[in-house]
Amino acid sequence: MSLARVQSFAISLDGFGTGEGQSADAHFGHAGDRLHEWMFETRWGREMLGRPGGGGGVDDAFSRMFAPGIGAEIMGAGKFGHPGWHEDPEWKGAWGSNPPFHTPVFVLTHHPRPPIELEGGTTFHFLDASPAEALETAREAAKGQDVRIGGGPTMIRDFLAAGLVDHMHTVVVPILLGRGVRLWDGLEGLEKDYVVEATSSPSGVTHVTFTRATA
Template sequence: MSLARVHNFSVSLDGFGTGEGLSQDAPFGHAGQRLHQWMIATRWWDPGGSGGVDDAFAQQHGVGIGAEIMGAGKFGYPGWHEDPGWKGWWGPNPPFHTPVFVLTHHTRPSIEMEGGTTFHFMDASPAEALETARRAADGQDVRIGGGPTTVRDFLAAGLVDHLHVVVVPILLGRGKRLWEGLEGLEAGYRVEATSSPSGVTHMTFTRTSV
């Protein structure tokens, strides 16, 4: 069976995966881009960027992925469902190039974009969404793309096989936490940590039990 994977998911030292005050002008709220500067600096993001540890981890984002699941908060700003013309943050050719399943209580018809990305909107449990995405992935893995609430829900349901979290040395103080309610999660995973010269720490959780 294909795996459910999380990649390049950044959190602050105090565990926040996004800031407070999300809007169309501030997709990550008061956090801005501070959680993602490590990634923006890599060759994976920018051909003129840096190699090294950060780039090596970032490059794994799309390897073997056949579908993505994301939450409504990653697809758009609060209230996007009231805008019938909203097609996500990424322009006409989003970077996914696979079917993408958006979990939302406000479903709408699928949107076919350039480059092989099609957004499908579904109101479903994590298990139901993963089953649907696995069928669409055609034997490849499924990426759980975020935001923090969606990743946390899939972790709580025991559905994540591989988790890559990047701990960024900033304190946000407010926003949405990743680890809330997941006490003892590490018991079912092999946990490894790799420090980077950029100051971030890459932590991987690989499932050891089923």
């Protein structure tokens, strides 16, 4: 069976995966781009932005694991858009006409709408479903490839609590946000179910991977 994977999900030192005050102009609230500056400085990140340069090394190596083997993504309503996006029939996500996913994407929301097909192979589907139901649907669309559990932090937390995540790559960024949405709340003892490894980077971030332990 395909794996359910979290890839390159960045959190602050105090565990926040997004800041407070999300809006159409501030996708991560008061956090701004600070959680993802490490990625924008890699060669892979620059390639995604259509810019030359960028560094190699450990950050670039981890960044390049984002897409290979992924056949579908599941994301929460808060990642797809700012609060109230469902009231705007023209809202098509925060990534422009050619989003970086290039697969079917299933948005978990209490406000379903017809699918949105964009450039590059990305089609957004809108589901009002439990984590297990959404994963089953995404696996069918992934056609044997893995499913990326894309965030935000509330949705990833729900999938972890349900025992549905097989592999998770988090990036601990050396900033303190103080407010927003935390990833780890209610997940005490999670590490007992996984093999946990940490890799420090000269950029200051720490890559922490959780791989489901086998008997």
